[in-house]
């Protein structure tokens with residue numbers, strides 16, 4: 128054999144071996160540490176939802192049915208046109224497809240999905256609430272969302288015969304609030320000056336009575352929202368096949384482009400620094416330099432959220448928690464450092480379909496735009512962008528990551544009857560029969 132042929136043969140052999148090891152289409156070529164990451168990201172690693180000891184009815188199915196009814200009930204608003212489902216539509220992964228939530232007015236930020244959010248110790252982009260039940264109280268009183276006041280809501284539950292009965296079956300006797308001198312028509316600490324001063328003029332004891340009913344409304348809404356959990360996606364089937372060493376099957380599930388995207392996601396692009404675990408979020412707060420819309424002040428994010436959650440009377444340490452031990456490590460040891468300026472809570476990347484636009488202000492119309500932002504990595508308008516090194520990925524690499532993100536869509540594990548307004552009203556609740 129001539130020298131030249133030998134050399135060509137050697138080069139060909141080296142290329143073949145290299146190809147064998149780095150071939151991105153080979154579903155079996157994941158390293159041990161990559162396999163561990165894939166397993167951690169798979170939905171099969173999602174533990175059962177831990178109990179919420181601050182909410183005594185969190186696991187109660189009748190409370191969930193009550194919450195289901197309230198979630199879709201437009202009478203729970205100042206103009207009787209807004210319900211939670213107005214902005215958290217089951218058809219859009221419990222989001223709204225708008226840059227910012229739209230109720231009576233315009234919300235400050237983009238509507239977050241509710242899917243899987245019961246797993247998070249913090250709620251909202253800035254984590255200004257530390258439970259789902261305390262979170263549910265905010266939109267009800269927000270003048271731009273439901274726009275009501277807590278006195279109205281307590282009286283509404285008390286005067287609706289069905290809601291009254293189910294309320295009493297869960298929480299014991301409910302006041303009629305019919306002494307208008309003690310309980311004015313409209314009163315609450317948030318809202319216009321008349322509503323505020325009516326609230327200030329009530330006795331501490333009467334305010335407490337109203338707050339208990341208000342908190343319980345949040346607790347049944349949370350019991351319902353705990354049922355809204357993502358299911359198995361194409362990504363999870365792929366990982367299952369890879370972990371079973373069934374490469375033939377794995378290759379029928381993922382395209383080459385999706386495998387390449389997944390590789391970039393967990394390696395070069397470092398997305399799993401923050402989007403990790405089975406819900407693709409560490410539930411922590413990070414500044415990723417996302418700019419606000421032109422003309423809008425930059426959002427201070429978590430640094431204000433910390434202050435708000437510590438001052439919230441409905442937080443884990445407050446009088447409305449059902450946990451007698453008041454064991455609240457998240458709140459007690461909460462981080463307060465300057466790195467939280469402009470930081471937002473990492474969103475889940477499961478079920479992004481139908482939730483565009485993205486980002487805390489809905490700044491990005493498409494996933495492609497989000498990825499371009501990571502690729503360019505601008506200076507933050509406020510605080511410090513943690514992902515300041517531009518990724519420098521090519522267009523086709525970014526497209527691969529996008530293709531991979533699209534494999535994370537899944538049907539919910541939630542049974543269909545919870546995804547529509549309750550057909551029979553709450554009269555179907557077992558305790559009433």
Ligand code: HEC
Pocket residue numbers: 198209210211212213214215227228229230231234235236237238239240241244247249250251252253259262263264266267271272273348352
């Ligand atoms: C006008 C639109 C609107 C209405 C009505 C509304 N929300 Fe929201 N929701 C939002 C917006 C916007 C956010 C994100 C706001 C933020 O983070 O500052 C949000 C966030 C949430 C979150 C946090 C999810 C997470 O992972 O952080 C939950 C849970 C939630 N809403 C539940 C409810 C419930 C329950 C109701 C009814 C009582 C409700 N929402 C009514 C717009 C709305």
Ligand code: HEC
Pocket residue numbers: 392396397398399400401402412413414415417471472473474475476479482484485486487488494497498501513514528
């Ligand atoms: C330092 C932590 C961190 C890293 C690294 C990171 N993200 Fe994010 N991601 C976030 C945070 C925080 C947000 C919300 C930012 C905001 O709106 O201001 C976010 C938002 C997103 C969104 C928008 C989701 C929505 O519902 O609005 C997508 C998509 C996304 N990231 C994908 C990725 C991808 C892909 C990578 C890797 C290229 C990545 N992220 C790297 C923390 C991170």
